[in-house]
Amino acid sequence: MKYEIILFDADDTLFDFQKTAEKCFLETSEILGLPSEKENYAVYKDINQYYWDLYAIGKIEKDKILTLRFIDYGNKIGYEFSPNRFAKIYESKLSQTSILYPETVSVLDFFKNQGARLFLITNGTSHVQRGRIELSGIKDYFENIFISDEMKCSKPSKEYIQKVIDGIDGFKKSKALIVGDSQISDVQLAINSGIDVCFINHSGCTPTLPVTYEIKNLKQILEIF
Structure with missing residues (x-):
């Protein structure tokens, strides 16, 4: 991969x-x-x-x-x-409420089985995100979870992505992919860091920023890889 x-x-x-x-x-x-x-x-x-x-x-x-x-x-x-x-x-x-997309676990399993290392990057309140992640049952898929509230900076800032990079051993930008639904935070984060991005375009709008891959829903990522 x-x-x-x-x-x-x-x-x-x-x-x-x-x-x-x-x-x-x-x-x-x-x-x-x-x-x-x-x-x-x-x-x-x-x-x-x-x-x-x-x-x-x-x-x-x-x-x-x-x-x-x-x-x-x-x-x-x-x-x-x-x-x-x-x-x-x-x-x-x-x-106390955690609702995953139906395809979430199968997508995480796919990347894990391919030998990829998975990380979670999210803007949000620490206790809310931690609680939902714990309830979801997917916490153990990730080597680390980077929450803006805990990092004192947020996506798409260069400070945020640098802290993420520093927190991952052996990080190489050419070997990394950001997957997210927001042009403002996820796609812009990719642009700011020089990392490829897979943009989940739920609304079907025309992207205003350059993306590496574009999909309509999470399940479609399996068709790319």
Whole structure:
């Protein structure tokens, strides 16, 4: 196999984060007596994505996202509630909910059987990501897990990828592949580091950044290798 080291993103790459987040959001809404329709989650989802995109380019600190997104959501739907309480319940539920894509384990097995070394690279809150990874049953596939919250830097920064490289013995860029769904964090990380990237294009949009490989879903990566 051309690649010896595979750097997998977590959310919306191996984990079905949209399904996870919607479930936890609606359950939290019910607890707090707020509207719990899918349309409400769609409003929150756009707000949340806006803030995480800002985080990826270093325009906002993660801790601010955790409450600002719910403040904006409350203002948008015209309901009063405690953003801090919503955030606390929601984050707790996220850490205890883990939904993988159906093909995730077979893809990880494939690369393992090919002799590749697997690593997880993710932007997120430490206790949430650690909890979900532990519950998922896939933790042991990875030699190491690099979480932005623990590293004090995030994808796609050069500081982040350098810490990843430094944390992997025998790392060679020519033998590494990044697999992820985000142009802002994963594809840009590949560009910043000179590492090949497999872009999972869930939306079917035309990529605005150069990619090495492009697939519609994780399962299609098996057709490439």
